[in-house]
Amino acid sequence: MAAEQDVTTRARIRDAAIEQIARRGYSVSVRSIAQAAGVSVGLINHHFGSKEGLREACDGHVLELILTAKRESVAGGALASLAAMSRIEEYAVPVAYCLRCLQAGGSAAARLIDHFVSDARVWIADGVASGLLKPSLDEEARARTLTVMGFGSALLALTLYTADGGDEFSPERLSDFLNHYIAEHGLPMVELYTHGVYAGTDTLDAYLEATGRADQGRTAAAAADPTTSPGGASTAGATAASPQED
Amino acid sequence: MAAEQDVTTRARIRDAAIEQIARRGYSVSVRSIAQAAGVSVGLINHHFGSKEGLREACDGHVLELILTAKRESVAGGALASLAAMSRIEEYAVPVAYCLRCLQAGGSAAARLIDHFVSDARVWIADGVASGLLKPSLDEEARARTLTVMGFGSALLALTLYTADGGDEFSPERLSDFLNHYIAEHGLPMVELYTHGVYAGTDTLDAYLEATGRADQGRTAAAAADPTTSPGGASTAGATAASPQED
DNA sequence: CGCTCCACTGAACGCTTGTTCAGGATGCTA
């Protein structure tokens, strides 16, 4: 899968740093990284200037790893491709690193998300074109929302999962977590993605009304779900009783 | 709103700690807290034993604050109640504290989530009973999933939002963020909650088939969405091409 | 008054952090 191994000391330090960060988070000390890499502390700063420089090198390398891995994998959404990757043992570390990256925030996290958003944009457009997915009133926003929801919920679940029982986060613990995550949230998510949760379109109508895009809403809703009667046959009342908006 | 103010020095330290943690995260130093409270460092440990003790006192106090605030607010889902609370200026700090708590993980985060899950369970059951929400195959799992998705996506959005432009997180920045969050993700979320994303039920059927709950699935799906023909009239093919599962 | 209890301070301790630097070791080049 990976190209010719980079066996320079610099690469060994970088890889050790990636694994340590994946295991223990961005706050891991350079001394731990040095020990894991089997080098002295000074050498790290000799090669990377500072801890920040090391982090940037790790970010860039992992992002590149993800890119090439995704280029090789045929298709699949953001989280699906991550889950698929984690099954391949050698990719558990970069996946965990990505989650740590999102956990820590910063520009690297923003770049990572942006990448997966533009990725989602593509396969959502494909899905809509092939009739697998319903169209949206705002495809751009939907791509971003689905990506943030997917990663955000996984990240929070991971934070809660990591909470009890040691902060160490070994690769096998990651696959444990993913199995746990899919077992717990798989059905409700597929259900949500298939049926939604609202019985009627009242909330959406009210939202479109409130934000002044009522007209495009009706037409788009009718186009999206032809089984819905275009009149007022939906359930009555309760326009402001939405559980998500008020 | 709040009961009689607690003006003891111990309470002043606790409140200063809550605000500092809300602003700068759990990693804030006790010296910063001491300075913000206008006391010496030693006094904090005199009252709370250690930084961990201070954190527990803060966690408990904020949780209690949230509880009483929710008891006063009539209804609303988890995130909605948070958003509504943040509008009241005095509750911006505990809300931000909760997000920092979830960000940091640990048992306090788990307790917070558990609380909101059991909260969601109630209003979801109410919604199903009143016909506003569709029933689910697993109401318990759905309550947990919706809660984790709601908070997780908000938390990730916040992490990305906080990334650029200072780590300080003032109360007005929180309301800025919430406005930004709702403006960006409001429509796609309502859309998702209304229509889902899948055009057909193939993915759900395939998932139920794969997990061996096919029979309860068909009946429940038919009950949930009476417009769907119970036969095989849905779009053909592509049973394994789900963008979320593979 | 003297005693005790309590809130409270400020300096210090031990520890870990990221960073720096003089110097040893190695290998290539003139």
Add this chain to the structure above:
DNA sequence: TAGCATCCTGAACAAGCGTTCAGTGGAGCG
């Protein structure tokens, strides 16, 4: 062989952290 650049080490540095503790000051009380 001499010179030089590079890789690399280990000790030291300053700064920050949470924690500890001797000691001050004032209020309540016998």
